[in-house]
Amino acid sequence: MNKRLQVLIVDDEELARRLSQEYLRAHPDIEIIGECETGLEAVDAISKLNPDLVLLDIQMPQLSGLEVLELTGRRSGVIFTTAYDQYALKAFDLHAVDYLLKPFSQQRFDEALIKARKLLAEQTLSSTQAIQTLVTQQSEKLQRLLIRDRGQVHVVSLESIDYVEAQDDYILIHAAGKSYMKTQSLSDLEAQLDASKFVRVHRSFLLQISALQAMEKTSKDSQVAVLKNGEQVPVSRAGYERIRALLN
Known part of the structure; x- marks a missing residue:
């Protein structure tokens, strides 16, 4: 049967x-x-x-x-x-x-x-x-991020995201003072986001440009992005040029 x-x-x-x-x-x-x-x-x-x-x-x-x-x-x-x-x-x-x-x-x-x-x-x-x-x-038409963690579903608005950090096979999404882990590559997420709002500032970091407060030099060839919430994100030379292109 x-x-x-x-x-x-x-x-x-x-x-x-x-x-x-x-x-x-x-x-x-x-x-x-x-x-x-x-x-x-x-x-x-x-x-x-x-x-x-x-x-x-x-x-x-x-x-x-x-x-x-x-x-x-x-x-x-x-x-x-x-x-x-x-x-x-x-x-x-x-x-x-x-x-x-x-x-x-x-x-x-x-x-x-x-x-x-x-x-x-x-x-x-x-x-x-x-x-x-x-x-x-x-x-491809992202309005929010859906994150499932330990049986809970989190709905994160794109506007609340400050930056996203790559960690091995995961990404760590920093939004409104909280952090969420999601199984996805940083490149995949970057391709789904609005390039006029989110910029790849480093191999491992994606920054929402509206979260940026200032840029600070840490050495001759190194800079960090200082965010409005006080956090700092490393910025590569190529990332700095991308930020300049968006802000100009």
């Missing part, structure tokens, strides 16, 4: 969750193992339950569906649901990931499940690649 597919329903609208429950009753090979109404709940449930399939709303308060995927690392076994075709429809049409455009019928729901079963059975990379593409595209 084949193993029943375990499904997690994620949607901030109760009526939408009820509809998914109703449609799933027609599929005895599927077991609903949980429901979430916020992105934060979904991050916790996906990590703990590891469902075979996630019915995931895109637009939700606190965290969007794509931000949930970014935090959990989930890249397969996802059917997106959305009421905004202008946001997702064209993107999904280009890939093998399925979507359900609200309001959707039982027939359309069943078609999505058939596609999901096939992808799960074949263990193809198409779904994984499509989701990764969407998450990357979302990350």
Whole structure:
């Protein structure tokens, strides 16, 4: 006997969750193992339950569906649901990931499940690649940083960041008097940020230019950036030229 597919329903609208429950009753090979109404709940449930399939709303308060995927690392076994075709429809049409455009019928729901079963059975990379593409595209338009640390999710606004420091395979984000560790390279983060606001001042440091108070020479060829909060960040020769170019 084949193993029943375990499904997690994620949607901030109760009526939408009820509809998914109703449609799933027609599929005895599927077991609903949980429901979430916020992105934060979904991050916790996906990590703990590891469902075979996630019915995931895109637009939700606190965290969007794509931000949930970014935090959990989930890249397969996802059917997106959305009421905004202008946001997702064209993107999904280009890939093998399925979507359900609200309001959707039982027939359309069943078609999505058939596609999901096939992808799960074949263990193809198409779904994984499509989701990764969407998450990357979302990350390219950063408005805030999502950081998961010891079971907690921190949402850090870009405006609050003073500087970011590279440490081995991690980056240390210094914002509003606090520090957060995130698994990401400094170069990857730099590519996602506004180059008119964040400048690479050193091989290991990325500085928000608005946090800068003054520049001080420490030796003939060395300088430090003195921040408004009193902290100091080393500045390389190339980094100094980048700062000058931004300030001029």
